[in-house]
Amino acid sequence: SQQGEEDPQALSIQEGENATMNCSYKTSINNLQWYRQNSGRGLVHLILIRSNEREKHSGRLRVTLDTSKKSSSLLITASRAADTASYFCATDARNSGGYQKVTFGTGTKLQVIP
Amino acid sequence: ETGVTQTPRHLVMGMTNKKSLKCEQHLGHNAMYWYKQSAKKPLELMFVYSLEERVENNSVPSRFSPECPNSSHLFLHLHTLQPEDSALYLCASSQEGAQGDEQYFGPGTRLTVT
Numbered sequence: 004s005q006q007g008e009e010d011p012q013a014l015s016i017q018e019g020e021n022a023t024m025n026c027s028y029k030t031s032i033n034n035l036q037w038y039r040q041n042s043g044r045g046l047v048h049l050i051l052i053r054s055n056e057r058e059k060h061s062g063r064l065r066v067t068l069d070t071s072k073k074s075s076s077l078l079i080t081a082s083r084a085a086d087t088a089s090y091f092c093a094t095d096a097r098n099s100g101g102y103q104k105v106t107f108g109t110g111t112k113l114q115v116i117p
Numbered sequence: 118e119t120g121v122t123q124t125p126r127h128l129v130m131g132m133t134n135k136k137s138l139k140c141e142q143h144l145g146h147n148a149m150y151w152y153k154q155s156a157k158k159p160l161e162l163m164f165v166y167s168l169e170e171r172v173e174n175n176s177v178p179s180r181f182s183p184e185c186p187n188s189s190h191l192f193l194h195l196h197t198l199q200p201e202d203s204a205l206y207l208c209a210s211s212q213e214g215a216q217g218d219e220q221y222f223g224p225g226t227r228l229t230v231t
Contacts, residue, residue, distance in 0.1 A: 036219060045119065045207055045222030091160065095218075104173070105220060107160035
């Protein structure tokens with residue numbers, strides 16, 4: 004089973020609308036990150052929220068974290084066609100050796116229609 | 118530009134070939150990662166190097182052999198691959214030690230095994 008699972012798997016909205024993506028995870032984490040990936044390219048870090056934070060903003064992005072429910076959401080406001088991409092959540096925990104272990108979810112494919 | 122480069126960007130190889138993927142980071146980071154991304158599957162962590170020492174090997178077949186000669190370079194040596202190894206191979210780097218290290222990804226190498 005996946006550490007991080009995004010919901011929905013795919014989302015199609017009109018330009019200007021808001022897009023909300025959710026991520027659920029299973030084990031305790033140090034922090035949760037959201038990444039974006041344009042088709043066939045590498046991932047780009049968007050925002051990080053620590054386990055003791057509940058909400059964080061960055062430009063048109065708003066991330067929430069509920070550690071009691073082991074879930075996070077990413078809200079993109081006033082979407083643009085250029086926001087079309089896949090979005091991944093990644094949970095950060097330390098492995099038994101004390102090294103960072105980041106586990107990615109399956110991703111939400113967002114399409115913003117002009 | 119994320120400061121992480123990968124070459125080649127595309128590679129087609131037969132099952133009996135030997136090839137190598139190269140990753141270079143210009144960010145002064147001390148940790149480097151190889152990931153495999155297949156269609157409709159989550160990003161799979163393959164190897165982690167911290168301070169040039171391999172600290173994680175996620176049950177990767179021996180036909181994949183990583184090498185980290187210094188903190189800026191990471192290689193993935195390939196031999197006797199199978200068609201199911203066709204995927205996007207992503208390299209990433211981060212600065213270990215700080216809580217919540219974000220990872221910087223290269224653009225990936227699209228590998229096709231024929």
